[in-house]
Amino acid sequence: MDPVIVVGAGPVGLALALALAAQDVPSVVLDEGTGDDEYRPARTVVLRADTAAFAERLGCAEALRGEGVRWTGWRSIRRRQLVRHLSFVDAPDDGAFEEDGEGEDGERVAAPLHVPQHALTGALRTALASPPAAGLVRIVADCRLDALEQDATGISAHTRGDRSTWWRGSHLVGCDGARSTVRKLLGIRFPGRTAVERHAVAMLRTELPWPGEAVLHRRPPWRGGGDEVAARPLRGGGWRLDWLLPPRGDLVTPEALVARIRETLSGWCDETPPYELVDTGVYTLHHRLARRWRVDRAFLAGDAAHLLGALGTQGLDEGLRDVENLAWKLAQAWHGGGSPETLLDSYQAERRTAVAARLRAADQSLPVLRGGNGLRTYLRGGARGHDALLADAHLGRGPLGAPPAYPHSPLAPVDVEGEVAVGTAPGAPVADVPVTAPDGTAGRLRDRLGRGVLVVLVAPGTGVWDRRHWVTAGVMPRLAEAVGALPVRGELLVTEAYPGAAAHTVLLVRPDGHLAAAFAGVHPAALHAATQALLGGAPEQAAAETREEEAAHAP
Structure with a gap:
């Protein structure tokens, strides 16, 4: 049978090829680039417990332990006041925490994993070069998709450039990012909101007062602090700092960014400590959701299907969840089991619904968390609740951060003899016992x-x-x-x-x-x-x- 065609060799496309190979499904990965991953230290990702575990199962465990950092704690600060402090502790579920701030619950949650994106991509490529994936996955660089044709038995993709040829596959998955060629060739609309948030980011090496802990500081009291600044630890004394910018403000010059760095470091440390600036950048976050995620034998995943990231939500997390949801269904259909149409349709029904709920929660929270002063600032407990909501998004819980559930899945059994309720609702992620x-x-x-x-x-x-x-x-x-x-x-x-x-x-x-x-x-x-x-x-x-x-x- 023909292989699955994966368009795009970013983390989502590479993870899909690995997940398919683990289920004995061959694939061809069409990479528009040269196959060399861009080294950008300031471009990092935060993986929740479920997506970090998924990446480890794909063969990236050693690399993630070597390159990533699990937070030892979390601090929420407003002006000069510590609002919440969570200390992650070693526990059998690798993620309990003890709360000694102004928190209101003792829910157990896994410490997020912070890793440079180029390290994750490199680990996925290394895993693809090792058995069994090496015999099942072919990565083809320097080829750009320009045509798709589908019929009753498969799908054909044409690429131009040095690799000008037709590729034949059983199915095709567009993992080719926000400007997805697959999505455009399929004629799928991609509506949403533009410039929801804008951030300046810097990766530097220095010493901060909270080694190993992630910090979210709202309304910092020093001049030029802006509305919000976050610090996340990296390996080797590294830190990624993010400043929330006005959505449509002036360009951030190198001089202005250095001034922000010095003001922020001196605000946290009383004086500016020695630091080494490694990388900087400015990025804009958009919220978009593709109207359809499946057209016959073609699918969308990752940024090709959705864009999110405001308020601490993680786009790559959702992309990896797309992969984990789709891979086993494609494998089942490829091997000829089950009812493939219903099974493959359930990918859109489950994942698009889950991401839509995440985007809806973010859109509803943005006016509250990012709006100007108003009645909300006078409501008793309002500011504390806002800080908790934002912290939950970064920590991977609540409506902005918790792993998705599929309670209304078309795959759910109905009225089956002997069913009983347990601590996990049907469709929700199981406990890692x-x-x-x-x-x-x-x-x-x-x-x-x-x-x-x-x-x-x-x-x-x-x-x-x-x-x-x-x-x-x-x-x-x-x-x-x-x-x-x-x-x-x-x-x-x-x-x-x-x-x-x-x-x-x-x-x-x-x-x-x-x-x-x-x-x-x-x-x-x-x-x-x-x-x-x-x-x-x-x-x-x-x-x-x-x-x-x-x-x-x-x-």
């Missing part, structure tokens, strides 16, 4: 994602019992048989406990880490029907088949 496989391999649930569905049995005591006993005891043999009969690759795991789940609860987890369903005990027919719905089978039909099969086996 410790798990053990029947062969004794232990690890985290998140590390097992990506190649098929996971079936997790909540079995207290399995951590202390000898594996030889529990692997053949109780419900395990019947559940193992049910997993083996699923219409897709499935892996059986056990965990000591899961939030809100009773003993013998069975969880069905999608390849992208979202909960498909939870059952009170072992229900083979229901598990099969829920998996069938997950692959694009009609949920109502799956439920009917379940009831018929249950009735046939009833005593």
